[in-house]
Amino acid sequence: MSTPLNAPSAPRDPFVAASGVRTRPGLVVAWTLLMMGGIAMMVPLVYMVATSLKFPHEVYDLNIIPKEPTFENYIYIFKNTRFGLWFVNSLVTSTFVTISVLFFDSLIGYTLAKFKFRGREIVFIAILTTLMIPTEMLVVPWYIMAKNFGWLNSYWGIMFPGLMTGFGVFLMRQFFSGIPDDYIHAARVDGLGEFRIWWVVAMPLVAPALSALTIFTFLGNWTAFLWPLIATNDRGLYTMPVGLASFSGEYLTDWELIMAGATIATLPTLVVFLVFQRYIIRGVVLAGIKG
Amino acid sequence: MAELSLRDVVKRYGDIDIVHGISLDIADGEFVVIVGPSGCGKSTTLRMIAGLESLSGGTISIGGRVVNTLEPKERNIAMVFQNYALYPHMTVFRNIAFGLYAARLPKAEIELRVRKAATLLGLTDLLDRRPSALSGGQRQRVAMGRAIVRDPTVFLFDEPLSNLDAQLRGQMRTEIKRLHHTIRTTIVYVTHDQVEAMTLADRIVIMRDGRIEQMGHPLDVFHHPASTFVAGFIGTPKMNLVEVGVQADAADARLDLGGGAALGLPQGAARIGGRSRIILGIRPDDLQIRPVGQAGAGDGVRHLSGEVVLSEPLGSTTQVISRIGGSEWIGMSDGHFIPTPGSRITMIPDARRLHLFDIATGKAIADGGTEVGTHLG
Structure with missing residues (x-):
């Protein structure tokens, strides 16, 4: 229904704002809900940053803007704790695990999607079943394995359980299945070997899935707590979540220090998200195929 | 290469x-x-x-x-x-x-x-x-x-x-x-x-x-x-393929198109080879449609009479679907002649372009070159 704005006799459409922009009741509800969700998500973050800028005596005041803003906490954690090292540990392990997951999961996913071989479905189902086992149940076997192989208290010990994931294989297989076979056949006729077809042709076509997998894997490992806590007791090998948790003692918790560390900890996740999210949104897969 | x-x-x-x-x-x-x-x-x-x-x-x-x-x-x-x-x-x-x-x-x-x-x-x-x-x-x-x-x-x-x-x-x-x-x-x-x-x-x-x-x-x-x-499969519009009865004497044969219409196949008995029914194929381009009474000089008696079911003008030609007996045939007329459904027209098959197929196998038994004469029913 369109109402001429300057028609004097026409009754005013209640859903057309004075500016002429049409608003629907559904949109109003949607925006309200989204805003409430956004605020609910933002509040803890805002408090995190605010607390990190406060002195200890002000921590339990609920004011958002600190009375005496200070960077003391940041300086303290870098000067007097091994925070910098934990940051590096987290960065190294998360990055390595992410690269490994991207490489192996997409290779396995591609093979399961594009090659027909005996037992293919069984392999896929077996990989899927690993998704249904909670981490807590796996921790004991991981620990026994790491202990027997002498991997405790090492980067490798922190990383090995995550180097390949069932979820990543599942995600990549689904995306590779969506690539028309003609792309692969054309490359085969053009003389590429199977590995190069995967790398040069298939991988760029699933860029959105790779971006999603990058974000999930990096964030998952960056925030991982339980396994890194179990796998390490050398403070120099702590990852950041484990290190931050060590600020919380039995009788006293240094909230302002934890919040300063947590604020820094969110920065890489923000960077990863901002860099890769646009690849998720840009779905370019089918532009070269007319179907 | x-x-x-x-x-x-x-x-x-x-x-x-x-x-x-x-x-x-x-x-x-x-x-x-x-x-x-x-x-x-x-x-x-x-x-x-x-x-x-x-x-x-x-x-x-x-x-x-x-x-x-x-x-x-x-x-x-x-x-x-x-x-x-x-x-x-x-x-x-x-x-x-x-x-x-x-x-x-x-x-x-x-x-x-x-x-x-x-x-x-x-x-x-x-x-x-x-x-x-x-x-x-x-x-x-x-x-x-x-x-x-x-x-x-x-x-x-x-x-x-x-x-x-x-x-x-x-x-x-x-x-x-x-x-x-x-x-x-x-x-x-x-x-x-x-x-x-x-x-x-x-x-x-x-x-x-x-x-x-x-x-x-x-x-x-x-x-x-x-x-x-x-x-x-080959040719647009599709070739007319209609099952017809055959009557043959010692030398000649006659294709019965139904509704009393028939096409003669002089000296065609040997080719028909004792079959009582065959499939007759005529390409629409080889089946000219003309107004009744305008069969044209030289066409002699080699024409059939049919009732128009549908006319589809294509510009320079008109595609005409018409009925003889129980079967429908597609033919072509001049672009200026667009017969109305229900009217009667004359259909002139190109005598040199008839295709005959065996009913059981669908294989050709005789094709172009077979002379025909037409008997109006």
């Missing part, structure tokens, strides 16, 4: 044979079109030539060399796919040069070959674009460019025009034909469009249910279809 030979080629999936031992020899530089309805095994055959499907039996050789177990890249073939299969993340240049990079050719050589192909196909201005910024026809040309630059011994086309609209399809058809005249490479082209097959081919191969139904020069196939299937 090379000749291509298929010997007793079989493709089997599980217990089901998709291609039943076909044999085909294609000369160096020949343009062969494999045509047939969906599921006839034509694309499978092409993919076996390309090496994208394995053979279940028989041999394929290119340039005298058996290629059964060779990888696609070792066969020196190029293929144009139905969906073009252009890589969306690469420019037109990179797409065309793709096979050359794969072959690790020197940069200067790649540049030279791509420019040459682009000039040939009118793509010079588009080399920096991505496939998503191209029209359907341009994408098709890029796909052809990718095949040309590799200078293959055999070109394979898998329904390359089926995604284009009718006008563009006609235009691209011409371009492909011109391209073949220029580069003179052996081409195997698969399509379900009989017009493409007719216009492009040096030789048509018509496939049905995994077997070759007939092959030959397009006009040969058109004028002498070996079966009712070929007769119905």
Whole structure:
């Protein structure tokens, strides 16, 4: 229904704002809900940053803007704790695990999607079943394995359980299945070997899935707590979540220090998200195929 | 360039044979079109030539060399796919040069070959674009460019025009034909469009249910279809194929079209060979429609009378569907004559262009050259 704005006799459409922009009741509800969700998500973050800028005596005041803003906490954690090292540990392990997951999961996913071989479905189902086992149940076997192989208290010990994931294989297989076979056949006729077809042709076509997998894997490992806590007791090998948790003692918790560390900890996740999210949104897969 | 030979080629999936031992020899530089309805095994055959499907039996050789177990890249073939299969993340240049990079050719050589192909196909201005910024026809040309630059011994086309609209399809058809005249490479082209097959081919191969139904020069196939299937498949509009009764004496035969109408086949008894019913085929172009009483000089008594069911004006001609007895026939009239449904018209079959087929096998028993006389009922 369109109402001429300057028609004097026409009754005013209640859903057309004075500016002429049409608003629907559904949109109003949607925006309200989204805003409430956004605020609910933002509040803890805002408090995190605010607390990190406060002195200890002000921590339990609920004011958002600190009375005496200070960077003391940041300086303290870098000067007097091994925070910098934990940051590096987290960065190294998360990055390595992410690269490994991207490489192996997409290779396995591609093979399961594009090659027909005996037992293919069984392999896929077996990989899927690993998704249904909670981490807590796996921790004991991981620990026994790491202990027997002498991997405790090492980067490798922190990383090995995550180097390949069932979820990543599942995600990549689904995306590779969506690539028309003609792309692969054309490359085969053009003389590429199977590995190069995967790398040069298939991988760029699933860029959105790779971006999603990058974000999930990096964030998952960056925030991982339980396994890194179990796998390490050398403070120099702590990852950041484990290190931050060590600020919380039995009788006293240094909230302002934890919040300063947590604020820094969110920065890489923000960077990863901002860099890769646009690849998720840009779905370019089918532009070269007319179907 | 090379000749291509298929010997007793079989493709089997599980217990089901998709291609039943076909044999085909294609000369160096020949343009062969494999045509047939969906599921006839034509694309499978092409993919076996390309090496994208394995053979279940028989041999394929290119340039005298058996290629059964060779990888696609070792066969020196190029293929144009139905969906073009252009890589969306690469420019037109990179797409065309793709096979050359794969072959690790020197940069200067790649540049030279791509420019040459682009000039040939009118793509010079588009080399920096991505496939998503191209029209359907341009994408098709890029796909052809990718095949040309590799200078293959055999070109394979898998329904390359089926995604284009009718006008563009006609235009691209011409371009492909011109391209073949220029580069003179052996081409195997698969399509379900009989017009493409007719216009492009040096030789048509018509496939049905995994077997070759007939092959030959397009006009040969058109004028002498070996079966009712070929007769119905090749030619637009479709050939009229109607079951008719036969009465024969010692020498002559008479085809009973129903409703009292009949066509005489002087000296036709021997060809009919004692059959009591056959299938008569007449192409619509060989069945002229005229107003009653305007049969024209020289047509004598060789005309039939029918009732118009529908007229479809096409401009220079009118396609007229009319009924004789219980069956309907498509004929052509002059574009100025558009008979109204229900009216009566005169139908004049071209006496030299009658096709007769066996009812049980569908195979041709006599075709063009059979003289007829008509008996009005």
